[in-house]
Amino acid sequence: xxxxxxxxxxxxxxxxxxxxxxxxxxxxxxxxxxxxxxxxxxxxxxxxxxxxxxxxxxxxxxxxxxxxxxxxxxxxxxxxxxxxxxxxxxxxxxxxxxxxxxxxxxxxxxxxxxxxxxxxxxxxxxxxxxxxxxxxxxxxxxxxxxxxxxxxxxxxxxxxxxxxxxxxxxxxxxxxxxxxxxxxxxxxxxxxxxxxxxxxxxxxxxxxxxxxxxxxxxxxxxxxxxxxxxxxxxxxxxxxxxxxxxxxxxxxxxxxxxxxxxxxxxxxxxxxxxxxxxxxxxxxxxxxxxxxxxxxxxxxxxxxxxxxxxxxxxxxxxxxxxxxxxxxxxxxxxxxxxxxxxxxxxxxxxxxxxxxxxxxxxxxxxxxxxxxxxxxxxxxxxxxxx
Ligand code: UDP
Numbered sequence: 001x002x003x004x005x006x007x008x009x010x011x012x013x014x015x016x017x018x019x020x021x022x023x024x025x026x027x028x029x030x031x032x033x034x035x036x037x038x039x040x041x042x043x044x045x046x047x048x049x050x051x052x053x054x055x056x057x058x059x060x061x062x063x064x065x066x067x068x069x070x071x072x073x074x075x076x077x078x079x080x081x082x083x084x085x086x087x088x089x090x091x092x093x094x095x096x097x098x099x100x101x102x103x104x105x106x107x108x109x110x111x112x113x114x115x116x117x118x119x120x121x122x123x124x125x126x127x128x129x130x131x132x133x134x135x136x137x138x139x140x141x142x143x144x145x146x147x148x149x150x151x152x153x154x155x156x157x158x159x160x161x162x163x164x165x166x167x168x169x170x171x172x173x174x175x176x177x178x179x180x181x182x183x184x185x186x187x188x189x190x191x192x193x194x195x196x197x198x199x200x201x202x203x204x205x206x207x208x209x210x211x212x213x214x215x216x217x218x219x220x221x222x223x224x225x226x227x228x229x230x231x232x233x234x235x236x237x238x239x240x241x242x243x244x245x246x247x248x249x250x251x252x253x254x255x256x257x258x259x260x261x262x263x264x265x266x267x268x269x270x271x272x273x274x275x276x277x278x279x280x281x282x283x284x285x286x287x288x289x290x291x292x293x294x295x296x297x298x299x300x301x302x303x304x305x306x307x308x309x310x311x312x313x314x315x316x317x318x319x320x321x322x323x324x325x326x327x328x329x330x331x332x333x334x335x336x337x338x339x340x341x342x343x344x345x346x347x348x349x350x351x352x353x354x355x356x357x358x359x360x361x362x363x364x365x366x367x368x369x370x371x372x373x374x375x376x377x378x379x380x381x382x383x384x385x386x
Contacts, residue, residue, distance in 0.1 A: 011041065012042060019208060031214070059268065063188035084191070084269070097271065125144050150273060233346055237348055269284075366378050
C-alpha cells in the first residue's frame with residue numbers, strides 16, 4: 001500500500017522534500033499551504049502594470065558553494081548569472097558594499113593598496129576583543145568603530161529593533177570584508193536568478209503525478225492527522241503548538257511600493273544605513289532580471305518591525321529568551337509520533353535558500369534511509385545548537 005505523506009508548507013524545504021519522496025518512494029504526497037500561492041517568502045509574480053518580475057517578499061538571490069545544490073535547481077530551470085552589487089547610503093554619500101577597498105578608500109579619502117588598507121584597518125580594529133561575542137564586538141574587532149557606525153549600527157538597529165550588542169556575531173559574518181575591489185555582495189561560487197522567477201521554478205519541482213498541492217489550507221493546531229503515515233511541518237514551530245509556551249521573536253518586513261519612469265536608482269538594491277532614514281533599503285526589481293527590457297520601473301521601500309500575530313514572520317531574532325523557548329518546543333516535538341519539522345520557520349534559524357534546499361535534500365536522504373531500514377525517523381534536520 002502506498003504511504004500517505006502530508007507536507008505543511010510549500011516553501012523550498014517542503015517542495016524539495018515532496019519531490020524527493022515522490023521520486024524515491026511510491027508515496028502519495030499532499031502539500032498544503034495557507035497562502036494563495038506556492039513558494040512561501042520566495043514567491044515571485046509579474047507586476048500587472050509593468051510586467052516586471054517581482055520578488056513579493058523581498059529580494060532573493062540564489063547563491064551556493066555546493067555544486068550539487070546548484071545542479072539541482074538548474075535541473076528544473078535555467079538560471080541567469082547574476083552578481084549582486086549593493087550600494088549603501090551613509091551621511092549623504094553612496095558607497096559600495098560589502099566593505100571593500102573602494103569603500104575604505106572612498107570613506108577615508110585615501111588611495112590605499114590592498115596591503116596598506118589591511119594595515120590601516122588593523123589600526124582601526126579593537127584588538128582587545130579576542131573572541132567577539134555579539135554583532136557589535138564582531139564589527140569593532142574587524143572593521144573598527146568608524147566603518148561600523150557608518151554602515152552597520154543604524155541599519156542593524158532599524159532591521160532588528162534592538163542594540164547590536166544583543167545580536168549574535170553570526171549575523172555580521174554573513175557579509176564579507178574585502179581588501180580588493182571585488183564588490184560582489186556574496187562570496188559563493190555559484191550565483192544566479194531563475195529566468196522565469198522562483199514560483200515558476202517551484203512549480204516545476206512540484207510537477208509530479210504523486211504530488212497534490214492544496215492552497216489556502218491553513219494547518220490548525222490539534223487537527224487529527226492520524227490518516228497520514230507521516231507529517232512534515234515547515235511552518236513556525238511555536239504555531240504548531242498553538243504558542244502554548246509563548247511566541248518566538250521574529251522581525252517582519254513591510255513594503256511601500258512605488259513606480260517611476262526609466263531607471264529609478266541604477267541598481268537593484270540600495271541600503272540606507274543612517275538611523276534617521278526610516279527604511280532599511282530600496283529594491284528596484286527590474287534589475288534582478290536585467291535580461292528583460294521594461295520602459296518603466298517598480299521599486300519597494302522596505303521597513304522592518306516587530307512581528308505581531310497577524311504578520312508574516314521573516315527574520316528569527318534568536319535572542320536568549322527565544323532560544324530557551326525554542327528548547328521547550330523542540331523537546332515536545334521530539335516526543336511526537338510520525339511528525340518531523342523542517343526548514344527556516346520550523347527550526348527557527350536565519351537560513352538562505354541554498355541552506356534550506358541543501359538541508360531538505362540531506363534530511364530526505366536520512367529519512368528515506370531510516371524508513372527503509374526501520375530505524376527511528378528523524379524529527380529535525382539539525383541538532384539544537386546547529
Ligand atoms: N547590515 C548592515 N548594513 C547593511 C547591510 C547589512 O548593518 O548595509 C547588517 C544587518 O544587521 C543585516 C545583516 O547585516 O541584518 C545581514 O545582512 P544581509 O544583507 O545578509 O541581510 P538580508 O539580505 O538577509 O536581509
